[in-house]
Amino acid sequence: MINYAPLYQKFAEEGLTRWLARIPEQLEHGLDSKRYSDLPGWQRVVDKFSSAEELTEQGYQVTTDLDRSAVLIKASPALPESEQAKYRNLMKKLMPWRKGPFEIHGTHIDTEWRSDWKWDRLAEFVAPLHNRRVLDVGCGSGYHCWRMAGAGARFVVGIDPSPRFHIQFQLVRKLMGQADGNKVFHLPVGIEDVPPELDYFDTVFSMGVLYHRRSPIDHLYQLKEALRPGGELVLETLVVDGDAQQVLVPTDRYAMMNNVWYLPSPDALVLWLEKCGFVNVRVVDISVTSLEEQRSTEWMSYQSLKDFLDPQDPTKTVEGYPAPKRAVVLAERPY
């Protein structure tokens, strides 16, 4: 059973009371096993691991490192090889692992994405996270949330409506121990479930989410309302080349994804953000996604980027659109 008591306690301590009141209902809805029949099985997988506290009681010292490419959890002495193999097999039962990498009790989880590369592209530009309260919208299993804590954030809330990613997060948190575990929390909800006008977070990340939203301008307003005045938005999304009026709306799928709506140019993104009242808006990175950054691995065996591109011309998607290119834009909510 997942213990949510620390989450309630932390939300209360940090004064996030308006959201706190909604959490029981959000957990019940987000983790409804009538809707997600695999959930009880995944929860039983998590139950089979010893927590960091249990390992400590057994005489191990558990060390974590959140400030490296592969988020690390290890015991000294190392767990016996048989136990490490058991953990590896159990973690495989929670596949696919998309965002990472992680290094957990001797197993390197080589995820579909080298999410550390995205982190490296933006970390030097964002306002220092030391002591900040951070929201990561669409955080997947929470890889970047751990990196945010590693960069000094005091309280990180990751949200993602996928129950599988919630369970993957809960496993990592259970193994992490309280020192780091109590900085980062995950809720199985979408941006639409964040209470309006929170005026709370020092930094809000929305990475890989905007193009999934049918109303991208509303998404920007929702992100703004979650920020305190003076807080920073870190927005990362798919873009196309062109001027401030250039936006691609795929007729059907884009790179085989069927829920892609708006791909603006970087200049259009800046315009949208300014129109929504953000200030100090600047594009800090534009990168074409490489086949090394997003690929099938032992931990995500389905198709990946290579299968979504035109085999004759990798600068195009299979549908003939420009291949995925992503921009990172920073902006501030004015005082």
Ligand SMILES: Nc1ncnc2c1ncn2[C@@H]1O[C@H](C[S@+](CC[C@H]([NH3+])C(=O)[O-])CC(=O)[O-])[C@@H](O)[C@H]1O
């Ligand atoms: N309404 C919603 N609200 C919030 N999240 C949502 C919603 N709908 C879907 N998602 C979630 O948004 C995430 C988008 S992935 C980015 C992960 C990470 N941020 C990354 O930047 O690597 C896209 C990518 O692969 O880049 C998924 O985990 C969805 O479940």
